[in-house]
Amino acid sequence: MHISTDIWIWIQALLTLAIFTFLYKDNPLFRMAEHLFVGLATGYGFVVVYKNAFYPNVWVPLFQEKQLIFIIPFVLGLMYLTSAFPKISYMIRWPMAVLLGIGSGLSIPLTIQTYIIEQSKSSILRPPYPNLIHWINALILFVGVISVLVYFYFSIPHDRPGVKQISKVGLFLLMLGFGASFGYTVMARFSLLVGRLDFLLNKWLGIRPF
Amino acid sequence: MSVRDFFIKLSKIDRKYIYLIILIGLIIPLVFPPNFPQKMSPQVKRVFEFIDTLPKGSYVILSADYDPSVAPEVHPMYKAVVKHCILRGIIPIGMTLGVQGAGLAVEAFTEAERVLGARRDTDYVFLGYQAGGAVVILGLGEDIKGVYKTDYFGTKTTEIYALKPVKNYKDIALVISFSGSSIPVTWAVYAYTKYGVKVAAAVTGVSAGDFYPYIQAGQFIGMLAGMKAAAEYEYAVNQILKERNIREKPSTDAIRMMDANSIGQLLIILFIIIGNIGYFLSRRRK
């Protein structure tokens, strides 16, 4: 067992342990690590956004390539600074309006195509299917999607005869889906935890498995 | 205290003890690896047996399209498949479409040199990184040595002994794309659908779900998904090493981590059972 002598490994180990202490209870060590994390993340964000987003997308085209059209997005972007002064902070709504307009405008056709059309298209029964299993799966998918949609139907009370059973099937499938994704994520989360513990045992404390 | 009270009390343990049990439950197998025998699941078996039954001297492309963030799950797969090919006299051609994969792939080949005494450019080839993604995949369909003028270490591909009989996908038995994203699908679309070379995927557990449709459509011959598949493959390769009584100790990261993972997951199942028994008994008492 030979403990690592690399300062960075020690820093990683101490920070890892500080976060793990939160499992016991909230304590100053955890709060220190939490605030360190928040500070570093915001600082990291500022540098990365400046270097990878602001500099190439605003500074270079406007001030180096002198494309004057960029004055408009630049001035709109400057309006965000008004959020520091409450009286004129309403001006952030101008750049927001541009972003919202572009975002909403782009999303309408794309969302209809990918979310609504594609998903329902692949649930429609399209025989012939190669074998019985494919038939059953296609039927379950077809009935399943429709019953989930009926569950999310708000214009008829759920206690109507036909609707009651279908939405029950829908809720059953929803719960089955949630259980499945919960179960599937357990493996992924545990691999992460095992990875952290393996780092502490192996890299930091140098305990070689016997 | 009757048995019932015991179970009710058992279902009300404080959260902190649960965390302690989990912590201990994971540390023990990491330090004292139980090395459970890993029985191969169907998807992994398809890939393993495909390689196992290839004739000596055939070629397999192993594309390390992953980065350090998914290394814990995907890297052990790459190392295991490299060793498996060399043990079967099959020549793995390493490459990567992502810059970050190169360093990891080199490490896998160095381990093969250490454990199996593999010789570069005779038992394996490592071509390194080439930018372009789909364009590279297409190019390999035409002329591998045209796309990769030199290998990762600078040797001219035309002079590499192992690459003499290789021109394009027609001389490649299988391509495996190791990735944490959807790059294997690009391989399936460009390499399999267009050139007919067989493709397999080696991916993280979480992203496995998105590949099932492609497997059903027959575009992948099989898939290695998550830490479990890595452990199964690693275990199978280590068995071959034992048969050949090769003394060098291979890395057993995936097996050790998967054993700890399995114990953790079994503990959760235990908690669900205990939680319910206690809940069930206490409800009946009211």
Add this chain to the structure above:
Amino acid sequence: MRHLFEKQIPLALVFIIGIIMTIQYFVPHPTSQNVYDTSLMWSRAISSMAYVMAIISFLRFHTKRLKNKNYAPYSLVAILSFTAMVLIGFIGGTAKDSLFQKIYENMMVPLQATTFSLLAFYMSSAAYRAFRIRGVEATVLMITAFIVIFGTTTIGNYVPKMNEIVEWIMAVPNLASKRGIIIGVGLGVVATSIKIILGIERNWVGG
């Protein structure tokens, strides 16, 4: 007058830009392609400057907390680490082996990975505490989780057909439920986008 700037113009902007961007999808003409490229360029430029608001709120929040005795040390740490990271990033550069990159790899990644790995603990206590057979839905949820958790362990491989069952659950019933939700959410997203463009949804201009 102020009403004009505070509400009217933003709503007009969102309406005009929204309509143009929606129609642009259906027009293959190169000018529509240019409109699309310019809109992306502008949204990248503007959103890159939106981050300055995060800095302002962050600094305002933590400087205020410096006055409060029991929060002061923590907020000091936050501000100092923020300033240090910014200076290191701008002075030392963000190259592969820069101090900035070292701090990211050796401080931020472990902090994030460890916080992420807490989830394994929380899942265990959630499974223990909440997975109770309380009604049909909770039971269905629990049994499916049970099967999938067990199916994805090493021992799961020894139970015949276990892997096929897990794969089937993920590929069929789970897919049906996800599709149902996604279609519903899709309709919701389209409805909201239409409301924003037509100025019906006004919360973002203060209702």
Add this chain to the structure above:
Amino acid sequence: MILRVMLLFLFISPPKVFSPDGTGKKLTIVMNIPDTLRTQITTLNLLRECSDGKLDTLNILPFLKTYTDNELDYRKEYRYKILAYSNGNLIYESEWSEYARPTAKWFDKGKLPLFIVMMVFTIIMIFYIAQARANKPLYLRPIAGLEAVNEAIGRATEMGRPIIYINGLTGISDIATIAALNILSHVTKRAGQFETRIVVPCYDPVVYTIAREIVKEAYTTIGRPDLFNPDDVYFATDSQFGYAAHVAARMVREQSATNFFMGYYFAESLILSETGASTGAIQVAGTDSVAQLPFFVVTCDYTLIGEELYAASAYLSREPLLTGTIKAQDLAKLLLVIIMVLLSLLSLFNVNITLGLF
């Protein structure tokens, strides 16, 4: 010897050139090289002559039957000629093709069905919004989650401990965040009547400024502007796990009686809801992030699933326009289900209609 014979294949039929789509940038060239020659070709070139006189040579993959040239200009015309070589010597040369112009269309007919769907949905929306504006009665079935929201507020009032309300981890253009902000307005008004403190840590700076306005306005509408405490509605951080750790720690410190998780979430959802549950707080969640729903369903007292979040925001804010939107979505859902059933039934009798979409 064979190669010399091949040389006879000179000046044979020109390639066919047409504009494949309306982008005004592309021309597709169909190369009808005889198959016998195909195997010998090592390099295949396309000569392109533009109406402005510019001449270019494009080297293309030898086995291609058609090639699509792009980045062209719809204002100019282009013509093409094929040159095929076998190990350096010319074995096939076609005549120049006719001049062709990449057509630039103003409407892509292929997307007409999608355009119709979009228009129909917008009309349905406007119709129901008009109905709502003329406050015609629009029936919406009761949602169990709503009683849970009001109950949860009542619990915090009884225990005299604060409510923590989170609007999710996405921006203002995300529908889940907008729904969350609508519900925040209702929760603040109701909590304000009993002077119950509400803490709103925000993840996104834009959402933070809007949330601040909404809380301030909610308090003024119930005649209690004094209750607004600017420190309780604040921007915490925009790092995913820094935020989760911060809010989780705050729940433990404040021992909040009620936690609301509305909006869109990522993997940090379980840290929030499980820590909240450990403090014994009542928790109501509402999200359309499919991956996180399982965790909320397991750890919260009540969870609004997907669209229930949108419907809840319509109910709670009693905004006729929101109710109108839910009715419009319902009608669209009904039409969609009908189409799915019809197309499925028809395809059972192998009549496969796609309406250009399905």
